[in-house]
Amino acid sequence: MSLVSELPARFDPFPLYRELREDSPVLFDAAQGVWHLFRYDDVQRALSEHAVFSSRMRGGREPDQDHLFASSLISTDPPRHRQLRSLVSEAFTPRAVAALEPRISEIVEELLDRVGATGSMDLIDDFAYPLPVIVIAELMGIPAEDRDRFKRWSDTVVSQVRDYEDSPGRTAAQQEMAEYFFAMIERRRRDPGEDLISRLLAAQVDGEHLSVMELLGFCALLLVAGNETTTNLLGNAVLTFAEWPGTIDRLRAESGALPSAIEEVLRFRSPVQSMFRVTTQDTVVGGTAIPAGSRLAAWIGSANRDGRQFPDPDAFTLERHPNRHLAFGQGIHFCLGAPLARLEARVALSALLARLPGLSLAPGAPLERIDSTIIFGPRQLPVHWQPA
Secondary structure: OOHHHHHHHOOOOHHHHHHHHHHOOEEEEOOOOEEEEOOHHHHHHHHHOOOOEEOOOOOOOOOOOOOOOOOOHHHOOOOHHHHHHHHHHHHHOHHHHHOOHHHHHHHHHHHHHHHOOOOEEEHHHHHHOHHHHHHHHHHHOOOHHHHHHHHHHHHHHHOOOOOOOOOHHHHHHHHHHHHHHHHHHHHHHHOOOOOHHHHHHHOEEOOEEOOHHHHHHHHHHHHHHHHHHHHHHHHHHHHHHHHOOOHHHHHHHOHHHHHHHHHHHHHHOOOEOEEEEEEOOOEEEOOEEEOOOOEEEEEHHHHOOOOOOOOOOOOOOOOOOOOOOOOOOOHHHOOOOHHHHHHHHHHHHHHHHHHOOOOEEOOOOOOOEOOOOOEOOEOOOEEEOOOO
């Protein structure tokens, strides 16, 4: 059975996840040479035990310096990971993120002003995509005219990943990104500003500045992670709210329920479905021996529907407490941008519910998921409402 050929094609992969959790919780895909983990406890362990399950690319060897993400946070282990994370963490502290709320609200209102009187839009193209792209571009000091290029690059990077290796399209996108950010870094080196790239240029680790590859890795990761997760969180949220009767009305009546609703969306339809690791030593997972140097996919989307951890896992409920989902990862690689994604979702969804009465899915619109084994969400999401 080849999971990489079947799971990404399904808009609803969760029945297959359930089957695999019961029958093949630790499964080796010989066609791709990848081990797959589906149960909550196993996925949590793979994401947490960095000494056994390494994030280093290329099988735990030295990073491939031609790969744009090889020197980024997601592809390094301690102690370097701890050093790199400390440099950028100040930009995502609760205080720093909270300071972004007024600007995020402005962007949300501007986007809704464009469509409010029309009574319909594609939620992804008209709202969920531009919001996080604008936010991350402004943080990085990227000109407005380059935002569409940003989206094209990030979409290409997270798609076409069924072979767990580089594809020509993704390699070309990474090359274009590298060239763009290298030029941007050189401009900031000559003329620094208040943006995140300028601050990273000035930062030091143990008295040394970041290498060019580390700077490029930071830029690429911030671009991709900064918009893909939030775009799909918003799309998955509106889709789920609309599918479960009474949810939209309740959220309008109980504004305090929205944070719990967002957490349940993160569990129910996780924007990130899988993360990759490499074993550094022989280990045993779920009673199955896995050799050192093995490539491994930890299926977050399956873990978050595991009935051993979540009662009635296939039900969307606002009363789910506790909700220990793994949507933002676990351990040292817990998503640095999680507070920003949650803030963007809260501000955006509050405005959608308040300004678009009768919000619902357009009848008969086909649902297709984006082409990725990593990211999960609708490619388009036509919605309509009663214009004022």
